[in-house]
Amino acid sequence: MSNAITIISGVFIITGALAIIIGLIGVFRMPDFYTKLHAASVIDTMGTMLIIVGLMLYSGFNLVSVKLLLIMIFILITTPTAAHALAKSALHGGLEPVLNKNKS
Amino acid sequence: MEHHLVLRVVARLLIPLIMLFALYVQFHGDYGPGGGFQAGVIFAAAFILYGIIYGVDSLREVVHPGVVRSLAAFGVLLYAGVGVTGMLMGGEFLNYSVLSTDPVAGQHLGILLIEAGVGITVASTMIILFYAFARP
Amino acid sequence: MLDRNKCYHIASLFISLAILWLLLSGHYTLLITSLGLLSVLFVTLISLRMNLLPFDQPETFFRFMKYIPYGFWLVLEILKSNIDVCKRILNPRLPISPRWVTIKASQNSEFAKIVYANSITLTPGTISIDVEDENIDVHALSDIGVEGLEAGDMDKKVSQAEQAYV
Amino acid sequence: MTVTIINIILLCLLVIAATAVNQQRNLFAATMLTGIYSLISASLFVCLDAVDVAFTEAAVGAGIATILFLGTLALTGFEEKTEVKISVPGLIIVLITGGLLMYGIQDIPEFGNPDTPVQTYLAGKYIGESATEIGVPNLVTSVLASYRGYDTFGETTVIFTAGIGILMLLGRGRKNKKGLLDEDEV
Amino acid sequence: MFEVATYLILFAMSLALISAIIGKTVYEKILAVNIFGTVTVLFIALFGFLTERPEFLDIALVYALINFIATIAILKFFEYGDMGRSSHINDEADI
Numbered sequence: 001m002s003n004a005i006t007i008i009s010g011v012f013i014i015t016g017a018l019a020i021i022i023g024l025i026g027v028f029r030m031p032d033f034y035t036k037l038h039a040a041s042v043i044d045t046m047g048t049m050l051i052i053v054g055l056m057l058y059s060g061f062n063l064v065s066v067k068l069l070l071i072m073i074f075i076l077i078t079t080p081t082a083a084h085a086l087a088k089s090a091l092h093g094g095l096e097p098v099l100n101k102n103k104s
Numbered sequence: 105m106e107h108h109l110v111l112r113v114v115a116r117l118l119i120p121l122i123m124l125f126a127l128y129v130q131f132h133g134d135y136g137p138g139g140g141f142q143a144g145v146i147f148a149a150a151f152i153l154y155g156i157i158y159g160v161d162s163l164r165e166v167v168h169p170g171v172v173r174s175l176a177a178f179g180v181l182l183y184a185g186v187g188v189t190g191m192l193m194g195g196e197f198l199n200y201s202v203l204s205t206d207p208v209a210g211q212h213l214g215i216l217l218i219e220a221g222v223g224i225t226v227a228s229t230m231i232i233l234f235y236a237f238a239r240p
Numbered sequence: 241m242l243d244r245n246k247c248y249h250i251a252s253l254f255i256s257l258a259i260l261w262l263l264l265s266g267h268y269t270l271l272i273t274s275l276g277l278l279s280v281l282f283v284t285l286i287s288l289r290m291n292l293l294p295f296d297q298p299e300t301f302f303r304f305m306k307y308i309p310y311g312f313w314l315v316l317e318i319l320k321s322n323i324d325v326c327k328r329i330l331n332p333r334l335p336i337s338p339r340w341v342t343i344k345a346s347q348n349s350e351f352a353k354i355v356y357a358n359s360i361t362l363t364p365g366t367i368s369i370d371v372e373d374e375n376i377d378v379h380a381l382s383d384i385g386v387e388g389l390e391a392g393d394m395d396k397k398v399s400q401a402e403q404a405y406v
Numbered sequence: 407m408t409v410t411i412i413n414i415i416l417l418c419l420l421v422i423a424a425t426a427v428n429q430q431r432n433l434f435a436a437t438m439l440t441g442i443y444s445l446i447s448a449s450l451f452v453c454l455d456a457v458d459v460a461f462t463e464a465a466v467g468a469g470i471a472t473i474l475f476l477g478t479l480a481l482t483g484f485e486e487k488t489e490v491k492i493s494v495p496g497l498i499i500v501l502i503t504g505g506l507l508m509y510g511i512q513d514i515p516e517f518g519n520p521d522t523p524v525q526t527y528l529a530g531k532y533i534g535e536s537a538t539e540i541g542v543p544n545l546v547t548s549v550l551a552s553y554r555g556y557d558t559f560g561e562t563t564v565i566f567t568a569g570i571g572i573l574m575l576l577g578r579g580r581k582n583k584k585g586l587l588d589e590d591e592v
Numbered sequence: 593m594f595e596v597a598t599y600l601i602l603f604a605m606s607l608a609l610i611s612a613i614i615g616k617t618v619y620e621k622i623l624a625v626n627i628f629g630t631v632t633v634l635f636i637a638l639f640g641f642l643t644e645r646p647e648f649l650d651i652a653l654v655y656a657l658i659n660f661i662a663t664i665a666i667l668k669f670f671e672y673g674d675m676g677r678s679s680h681i682n683d684e685a686d687i
Contacts, residue, residue: 010593013638017600019326020631024607026329027627033619034367035338038381039329040627041364043604046322049315051597051634055641063266067649070263071637071656074121075630078660080361081114082626087369087379088108089667090619097379099338109371111664113354116294120287122657124257127279128264129461129650134542135267136647137457139550145465146654152473153661154290156668166290173573180566183559198555208541215542215551222562229569230470236576237477408595409643415602419609426613434670438621441662442612445632445655446605452636452648460636464654468629472662476669 009057016050023047032098033090037083044079048072108157115157122150130223134212140219144226151227152234160238169235172228179225186217249293254284294350307355310401317394318363324384325364339380343389345371352402359394409453416450431486437475444468458546481576594642601635622666629659 019042026039052072056065091097126147133139155163187198195202200214261276262268287293328335347353357368357376365385370377380386388394423443430436444467451460515522532549540548550558608631612624633652640648 006593013593013597014600016634017597017604019322020604020634021600021607022326022329024604024611024627026325027611027623028607029329029334030336032338033617033623034379035336035381036620036623037367037379038325038364040623041362041367042322042325042329043627044630045318045362045364046326048630048634049318051638055637058641059646063263064646064649066263067646067653068637070260071633071649071652074653074656075633076362077114077117077358078656079626079630080358081110082660082663084110084357084361084368085108085664085667086619086622086626087367089671090617091369092671093619095617095619097338097340099340109350110354110357110368113350114358116292118657118660119290119292120253120257120283121260123283123286124260124279125264125653125657127283128261128276129654131272131275131279132265132267133547134544136544137461137546137650139458139547142458142461142465142654145462145470146658149465149469149658149661152469153664156473156661156665166286176566176569180562183562187555187559198559200552208539211540211548211552212542215540215547218551218555218558219547222558225562225566229565232569233474233572234477236572237474237480408598412598412602412639415606419602419606422606422613423609426609432618434618434666435621438618438625438666439612441625442609442628445628446609448651448655449632449635449639452639452651457648457651460648460651461654464651465658468655469658469661473665476665480669 005057009054012050012054012057016047016054019043019050020047033095034087034097037087041080041083044075044083048075048079111157115153119150119154122153123147126150126227130219131216133219134215140222141226143219144223144228145230147223147227148230148234151231155234155238160235164235167231169232172231172235176225176228176232179221179223179228182221182224183218186214186221190214246293250284250288253287253293254280257283307401310355310397313397314359314362314394321363321365321385321388325381328382336381337383339383339386341378341380341386341389342375343378344395345374345376346395346399347402349402352398355401356395356398359398360389363394413450413453416446416453420446420450433479433484433486437472437479440475441468441472444471458544458550594638598635598638598642601631601638604631605635618670622663626659626663629655633659 023039023041023043023046026042027036030036030039049072052068056068059065059068126143126149129138129146130140130143133143151163151167154166186200186203190199190202191197193202198214198218200211201207202210203213204210257280258277261280265272265276345353345356347356353371357371360366360368360376360378363385365381366389367379368376369379378386378389380389420443423439423446427436427439427443430439444463448460448463448467451457451463519525532553533545536542536545536548536553540552542548542552605628608624608628612621612628615621615624633655636648636652636655640646640652
């Protein structure tokens with residue numbers, strides 16, 4: 001039983017770490033700043049959520065996993081706010097977005 | 105930052121949390137990582153966030169610069185005062201064992217008080233620095 | 241001097257902070273708990289002095305609680321769009337078509353509007369850039385994200401959560 | 407073993423970040439890279455088990471230091487003005503000092519060696535007696551606040567003095583746009 | 593399993609550092625710092641479990657809260673040129 005939970009949490013954590021790397025590949029590949037922000041939000045949501053949930057599964061139900069939950073909530077509150085402020089400030093700073101460059 | 109509605113609302117949520125977390129760090133320095141210095145810095149960070157988002161003038165209305173300066177001095181005074189109290193009660197300077205009948209309880213009390221002194225001084229100094237650097 | 245609404249706000253903040261302290265602390269001795277009570281009181285007083293409580297909002301006890309069911313729905317939504325964005329990133333042709341749209345936010349309170357705007361940002365593929373009275377400017381990575389927003393599911397869910405009565 | 411490899415990777419990242427900070431001409435970008443530097447060094451302190459130091463680095467490096475750098479930039483300017491020239495005597499001095507330091511490293515005991523003077527002289531006493539004498543679980547706190555109370559008192563005074571110094575340099579007598587003196591003329 | 597994840601995260605940290613160095617505009621650099629902050633929080637949390645000392649989580653919590661402040665300070669500074677501007681001085685319409 002506990003072995004199964006360890007395996008599941010391992011899958012979660014490693015998928016999360018892979019999601020972070022995919023997000024960073026996206027940051028390198030995307031053509032302009034605003035599209036880079038989309039790639040970065042993969043890191044902030046999927047990476048964070050998967051890794052923290054994996055760690056919570058591993059540690060079980062105690063104060064440690066409450067702290068992990070708090071970390072996740074704080075990250076999920078602050079990072080979109082920072083991304084929003086960043087995008088808004090870039091727009092006001094005169095950074096034009098590239099629109100509809102290559103149609104899918 | 106005044107027209108950043110999102111920032112203002114999120115700051116409103118976060119500032120009490122940061123302050124409470126700073127106080128948690130302050131009082132749990134005995135058990136885990138942390139202590140007066142770290143707590144003071146985090147506490148000041150909450151005030152600085154307020155100053156950044158609502159403006160330094162609003163921060164001045166919350167804490168008057170004179171009060172901050174007095175508090176910075178008060179922290180050092182508290183630290184030294186604990187030491188001198190130890191001297192008056194028959195020990196050496198900064199020997200907390202004499203503060204209470206039980207040496208271990210005395211040590212605990214002394215550490216709590218001087219950590220509070222460090223925290224107050226550090227937090228006030230950081231806010232003073234912010235006042236000095238951020239032009240109105 | 242203190243009307244009912246203000247009392248609700250203050251009590252709500254106080255209780256939330258107290259719960260947070262108990263969750264963080266893990267040491268429930270008399271000394272630490274009483275210091276915690278003092279800390280919570282102190283933080284509440286400073287928050288009042290900083291005017292952080294939204295007294296103009298006719299909100300109730302624990303306005304966060306109402307958004308918890310919405311949170312679970314949002315997590316599913318985030319996972320779905322994450323998979324979409326990951327596929328686009330890993331596709332060698334990089335099939336993106338960045339777009340710029342303005343959508344309506346039908347929420348009443350500031351807080352609900354912020355929840356909506358942040359949910360948009362949190363969902364990969366869409367970023368809210370400007371929040372003005374009722375409009376939210378959104379930068380979207382692809383047409384799918386735009387269609388999802390214009391269908392208005394998320395908007396409806398946030399409004400429902402806002403109107404929910406706890 | 408894993409921890410050692412992680413330490414080495416983090417140290418390499420630290421060197422890269424430091425070099426990048428050095429190369430930046432735009433001071434804004436340098437400030438941001440300094441933020442990254444502090445994040446890496448906090449991770450490194452965590453790996454070295456220096457949790458309290460990591461905590462300080464986390465609190466100071468991530469938030470306050472960046473803000474103070476920005477405040478300084480507001481008073482000075484965004485671009486580095488002086489041209490960087492390689493001065494030969496300076497280079498020679500740096501090389502000699504570096505060589506001497508590398509020579510000195512030979513005498514430093516191995517990492518984690520328990521027989522060094524530092525470990526045998528007072529540390530044993532602190533570790534052995536802290537629990538009964540002070541009764542505080544976190545050893546760092548008992549050393550910092552009780553055994554080495556004088557040092558911490560000195561540090562607190564230093565911070566206070568630094569605050570006073572900044573106040574004397576920057577805080578007083580600045581006039582705002584309306585020509586009125588600031589409120590903090592108290 | 594924690595080892596593998598930690599190595600992957602270290603790789604991600606190096607990628608984020610590279611993107612901070614080569615980023616063309618200031619905004620791209622700020623974005624890279626933000627990513628680096630998130631990744632560091634996750635690294636510290638993971639490392640605590642790797643060495644079986646989860647009390648490291650307090651540090652991760654501090655980062656999760658404090659990293660935000662630096663970003664906001666940089667943005668405010670970049671937009672206005674100083675950090676202390678308040679609503680009494682500029683008459684921006686308050687929403």
